[in-house]
Amino acid sequence: MGIIRFPSLTSKTKNFSKLQAVRSRNKLDVPKGYLAVYVGEIQKTRFVVPLSYLEHPLFQDLLRQSEEEFGFDHPMGGLTIRCQEVVFTNIISRLQIS
Template identity: 75%
Template sequence: MGIIRFSPLSSKNKHFSKLQGLCKRNKLDVPKGYIAVYVGEVHKTRFVIPLSFLGYPPFQDLLRQSEEEFGFDHPMGGLTIRCHEDAFIDLISRLPVS
């Protein structure tokens, strides 16, 4: 499992400053209003994302595609999304944090 490294913050992805700190926390330390997800095709990287992301249609589409291809077998103990990390980061960078 890798560590998330975000590029320097720009106006497009300022909300990542909070997410970046959350990604480095203990596995059991997920704050209220957030969920841990594991992203990757081979090596899984842990992301801690706001629950509000689950309500956005682009994120729901990603979950549906992952379910259709791989089912909901989550050996990591959390929600597993099998896609490229870059694609996942691109998607969440476009979602508003509420």
């Protein structure tokens, strides 16, 4: 299970190297101002995203879908969003732009 962080960086190169560095961190290491979520339909991948994403309508739609499916009982021990990773990363990339 990998960890992917989506910080707000201007350079894609910096963003990629930062993502690789976060993968090697302890799974319990979530920096202040960030939230860990588990994404995937079968295999879950852990993403660490900024709390500011919670205010965005696209991310709120994902949270509503998660609530409908899992309620408040998340089997991974953290917030679980059941969608394809590709869809999630696409949405996250849109949030970084706006």
